[in-house]
Amino acid sequence: MDSDLEYEDAEPQLDNEASPVVVNDGSAEEPAPASANSVVQDSPEKEQNAEDQAAASEAVEDVGAKKLTEVENGAAAPELVPESSNDNNGADETTGATEGIRHGRQTNRAFSLDNARRKALILEAEGKEDLDFSCNILVLGKIGVGKSATINSIFGEEKTRTDAFNSATTNVREIVGDVDGVKIRIIDTPGLRPNVMDQGSNRKVLSAVKKFTKKCPPDIVLYVDRLDSLSRDLNDLPLLKTITAVLGSSIWFNAIVALTHAASAPPEGLNGAPMTYEVLMAQRSHIIQQSIRQAAGDMRLMNPVALVENHPSCRRNREGQKVLPNGQSWRHQMLLLCYSSKILSEANSLLKLQDPNPGKLFGFRFRSPPLPFLLSSLLQSRAHPKLSAEQGGNEGDSDIELDDYSDVEQDDDEEEYDQLPPFKPLTKAQLVRLTKEQKNAYFDEYDYRVKLLQKKQWKDEIRRLKEMKKRGKTDLDDDYMYANITGENDQDPPPENVSVPLPDMVLPPSFDCDNPTYRYRFLEPTSTVLARPVLDAHGWDHDCGYDGVSLEETLAILNRFPANVAVQVTKDKKEFSIHLDSSIAAKHGDNASSLAGFDIQTVGRQLAYILRGETKIKNIKKNKTTGGFSVTFLGDIVATGLKVEDQLSLGKRLSLVASTGMMKAQGDTAYGANLEARLKDKDYPIGQSLSTLGLSLMKWRRDLALGANLQSQFPIGRGSKIAVRLGLNNKLSGQITIRTSTSEQVQIALLGLVPVAASIYRSFRPSEPSFAY
Numbered sequence: 001m002d003s004d005l006e007y008e009d010a011e012p013q014l015d016n017e018a019s020p021v022v023v024n025d026g027s028a029e030e031p032a033p034a035s036a037n038s039v040v041q042d043s044p045e046k047e048q049n050a051e052d053q054a055a056a057s058e059a060v061e062d063v064g065a066k067k068l069t070e071v072e073n074g075a076a077a078p079e080l081v082p083e084s085s086n087d088n089n090g091a092d093e094t095t096g097a098t099e100g101i102r103h104g105r106q107t108n109r110a111f112s113l114d115n116a117r118r119k120a121l122i123l124e125a126e127g128k129e130d131l132d133f134s135c136n137i138l139v140l141g142k143i144g145v146g147k148s149a150t151i152n153s154i155f156g157e158e159k160t161r162t163d164a165f166n167s168a169t170t171n172v173r174e175i176v177g178d179v180d181g182v183k184i185r186i187i188d189t190p191g192l193r194p195n196v197m198d199q200g201s202n203r204k205v206l207s208a209v210k211k212f213t214k215k216c217p218p219d220i221v222l223y224v225d226r227l228d229s230l231s232r233d234l235n236d237l238p239l240l241k242t243i244t245a246v247l248g249s250s251i252w253f254n255a256i257v258a259l260t261h262a263a264s265a266p267p268e269g270l271n272g273a274p275m276t277y278e279v280l281m282a283q284r285s286h287i288i289q290q291s292i293r294q295a296a297g298d299m300r301l302m303n304p305v306a307l308v309e310n311h312p313s314c315r316r317n318r319e320g321q322k323v324l325p326n327g328q329s330w331r332h333q334m335l336l337l338c339y340s341s342k343i344l345s346e347a348n349s350l351l352k353l354q355d356p357n358p359g360k361l362f363g364f365r366f367r368s369p370p371l372p373f374l375l376s377s378l379l380q381s382r383a384h385p386k387l388s389a390e391q392g393g394n395e396g397d398s399d400i401e402l403d404d405y406s407d408v409e410q411d412d413d414e415e416e417y418d419q420l421p422p423f424k425p426l427t428k429a430q431l432v433r434l435t436k437e438q439k440n441a442y443f444d445e446y447d448y449r450v451k452l453l454q455k456k457q458w459k460d461e462i463r464r465l466k467e468m469k470k471r472g473k474t475d476l477d478d479d480y481m482y483a484n485i486t487g488e489n490d491q492d493p494p495p496e497n498v499s500v501p502l503p504d505m506v507l508p509p510s511f512d513c514d515n516p517t518y519r520y521r522f523l524e525p526t527s528t529v530l531a532r533p534v535l536d537a538h539g540w541d542h543d544c545g546y547d548g549v550s551l552e553e554t555l556a557i558l559n560r561f562p563a564n565v566a567v568q569v570t571k572d573k574k575e576f577s578i579h580l581d582s583s584i585a586a587k588h589g590d591n592a593s594s595l596a597g598f599d600i601q602t603v604g605r606q607l608a609y610i611l612r613g614e615t616k617i618k619n620i621k622k623n624k625t626t627g628g629f630s631v632t633f634l635g636d637i638v639a640t641g642l643k644v645e646d647q648l649s650l651g652k653r654l655s656l657v658a659s660t661g662m663m664k665a666q667g668d669t670a671y672g673a674n675l676e677a678r679l680k681d682k683d684y685p686i687g688q689s690l691s692t693l694g695l696s697l698m699k700w701r702r703d704l705a706l707g708a709n710l711q712s713q714f715p716i717g718r719g720s721k722i723a724v725r726l727g728l729n730n731k732l733s734g735q736i737t738i739r740t741s742t743s744e745q746v747q748i749a750l751l752g753l754v755p756v757a758a759s760i761y762r763s764f765r766p767s768e769p770s771f772a773y
C-alpha cells in the first residue's frame with residue numbers, strides 16, 4: 001500500500017449519466033442510483049476509509065506487534081535472541097509509526113500476523129523495556145447476560161461475583177488486574193433492562209457509569225449479550241437508545257460486541273430444526289450491529305463481534321485455554337481485538353484524521369460537501385411565482401412572457417374558424433354507413449375544426465389576459481359588470497377557474513389487486529392547499545408504497561408578492577427525508593422580477609438549508625438574463641454558489657436556455673454549464689409535438705462529466721403518439737426509451753405479448769441466446 005495520505009486531495013470519481021441537469025442525492029456516503037438524469041458521485045469516504053483503515057493497520061502492525069504476541073503466547077517469554085535492537089518505548093513507537101504514515105514514509109508491505117508475531121518475539125526477547133501497555137474496558141449489557149462471568153474469564157480468576165438467579169452486580173465498580181503483562185482496568189456495571197418501562201432505572205445506572213467514566217475514560221466498550229437468545233427483531237433498541245442518550249453516540253465508536261454462551265447448543269430455528277452455529281452467530285451479530293447502528297444514528301458503524309464462553313466445563317485446548325466449538329481460543333481473540341482497537345484508536349488520533357468525533361474508531365469519517373449536486377440544483381431554471389387571477393394577478397404567464405404572444409392579434413387565420421361553413425357531427429349509426437374514404441375525409445375535417453376551435457379559444461384567453469394587464473383587473477371587472485347591468489355586454493364572460501380533478505396516480509407496470517392505486521381515486525381539493533400522497537415506485541411487491549406526503553400552497557403575501565411553498569416528507573421504517581421548496585417573487589416594472597427562496601433538503605443523513613436568490617431581466621424583446629446565488633448550510637459546511645442564465649427565443653418555435661455557474665466550499669470548487677434547446681410545434685400548446693435537447697457539463701476536482709439528453713414527442717396519425725428519450729454520457733453509457741401510445745391500433749398493444757412469448761420460449765429452450773427487452 002502506498003500510504004501517501006493526502007486527505008484533502010482524495011479524488012472521488014464522477015460517474016456520469018447523460019443529462020442536461022446533473023443530479024445527485026447528495027449523500028457523501030451512499031451514491032445515488034444512476035438515472036437518466038443523474039450524474040452519480042462515488043463516495044469519497046469509501047476510498048478514504050479503505051486507505052485510512054489500511055494505513056492504520058500498518059500502524060498497528062508496528063506498534064501492536066509486541067503486545068499481540070504477548071497475548072497470543074500467554075506470558076511465556078520467548079527464547080529467541082534478537083539481532084536487532086530497538087530502544088523505543090511504546091508511545092514513541094506509536095508516534096513514529098503514525099507520523100511515518102502521515103508523511104508518506106511507509107513502504108509497500110502486506111500486513112501479516114506472522115510478521116507481527118516474529119517482530120514482537122524479537123522485541124520481547126530483547127526485553128530491555130516493557131511497553132507499559134494498559135487497557136481500560138467498560139462492560140455494559142443486559143441483566144444476567146454474563147458480564148461478571150466474562151470479567152472473571154478475562155482475569156482467569158474470580159474477581160467479581162456471578163449469580164444465576166439474581167442481579168449480582170448492584171453498583172458500578174472497578175476491577176484492576178494484570179493479564180499477561182497488560183494492565184487491565186475493567187469497569188463492571190449493574191445489568192440493564194430492555195423493557196421500555198425500565199428505561200428510567202437504566203438512566204440512573206448509566207448516569208452513575210458516566211460519572212465513573214469521567215474519572216477513568218474507557219478505551220474499549222464491551223457490550224455483552226447472549227448468543228443463544230432468540231431475538232429476531234430490534235427488541236433492545238429502547239435500551240441501546242438510552243445508552244446513547246446518556247453516554248453519547250461516541251460510546252459506540254469503540255465498542256465491541258461480546259456474545260456469551262457461545263458453546264451452548266444452538267436453539268431451534270423457526271422451522272423447529274436446530275440452527276447451525278454459523279447461522280446463529282451471523283443472525284445475532286447482524287441484529288445487534290443493526291440495533292447499535294440505529295441507536296447511534298450512524299448506519300456505517302460495524303462493531304466487531306467477539307464470542308465468549310464462560311462455563312467452567314467449557315472445552316479446553318492443550319494449553320488449557322477455553323475453546324469454542326470451532327476450536328478457537330476466544331479469550332485471546334477477544335483481548336487481541338481490544339488491544340488492537342485501542343492502538344488503532346490512538347493511531348487515529350495521532351493522524352488527526354478529519355473526524356468530527358475524536359476517538360472514533362470503526363468508521364473513519366471524511367465529509368466532502370456534494371458540490372455537483374448543489375450546483376446542479378442551483379443551475380436549474382426556475383419559473384418565478386405569479387399571482388393567480390383571484391389573487392389580483394393576471395393568471396398564468398403574467399410578467400414578461402405574455403409579450404411572447406404579441407403576434408396573436410396579427411394572425412391571419414384568426415377568424416378562420418368563424419368563416420368555416422356549418423358542420424353537423426354525424427351519429428354513430430350514420431358513421432357506420434360511410435365508406436372508408438368518406439370516413440377518413442370526415443375525421444380529417446373534424447380534427448381540423450377541433451384544432452381551429454382550440455386555437456381560437458386559446459387566443460381569446462391570451463387576448464383577455466393582455467387586456468387585463470393593460471387596463472388593470474379592477475377596471476376590466478367594473479366594465480364587465482357595468483356591461484352586464486346595462487345589458488350591453490357583447491363580450492364573453494371571463495372564464496371561471498374550472499376545477500380539474502386530480503390526475504390518477506401512476507399505475508404500477510403489472511396489475512396487483514393489493515395496490516391501492518387500483519382502489520382509490522382522489523377527490524378534488526376544496527382548499528388552496530394541495531395535499532397528495534407520494535408513491536414510492538421502487539417498493540416491494542404488494543407493498544402499499546405510499547410512504548410520503550406532499551403539500552403545496554400558493555400565496556399572495558401582502559396581496560402583492562406571489563409565493564409558493566411545496567413540501568414533501570417521506571418516512572419509512574428506515575429513512576426520513578424532507579424536501580421543502582419555498583419562493584417569493586417581486587416584480588420591478590414590466591421587465592424585471594426577483595425571486596428569493598429558502599429550501600430544506602435531506603442530503604445523505606444531514607439536512608441542507610439553502611438560501612437562494614435571483615433576478616430575471618428582460619433586456620431585449622426575446623431575451624431574458626438571470627443572475628442568481630445560493631448559500632447552503634450543510635452541517636458545519638457552508639457552500640456558496642453563483643449562476644448566470646440566458647433564455648433566448650428564436651422565432652415562435654425555438655427557444656434556448658444556457659446557464660453556467662460554480663459552487664464553492666472548503667476551498668473546493670465545482671464548475672458546471674447546461675444548455676437546453678427546445679423546439680415546439682407551430683401551434684403549441686394545441687399541437688403537441690415538442691423536442692428538447694440538453695447538454696450538461698460538470699467539472700469537479702479532476703473529473704469531467706459530460707452528458708447529452710434528447711427528448712422528443714410527436715403525434716402519428718389521429719390517435720397515436722410516440723415519445724423518444726435518449727441519454728448518453730462521456731463514458732459512453734446511456735439509455736434509449738421509446739414509448740408509444742395509441743387509442744386505435746390494437747396490434748401495437750399486442751406487441752406487448754412478444755417479450756412474454758420470448759420468455760416462455762426461453763424457458764423451454766434455455767440454451768438459446770437471450771434478448772433484453
Ligand SMILES: Nc1nc2c(ncn2[C@@H]2O[C@H](COP(=O)(O)OP(=O)(O)OP(=O)(O)O)[C@@H](O)[C@H]2O)c(=O)[nH]1
Nearest residue numbers: 144145146147148149163164167168169191261310
Ligand atoms: N453456560 C454459560 N453460562 C454463563 C456464561 N456466562 C455467564 N453464565 C452464567 O450466567 C449467569 C449470570 O452471569 P453473570 O456474570 O452474573 O451475569 P451478569 O451479566 O454479570 O449479571 P448482572 O451483574 O446481574 O447484571 C451465571 O450463572 C453464569 O455462570 C456462558 O458463557 N455460558
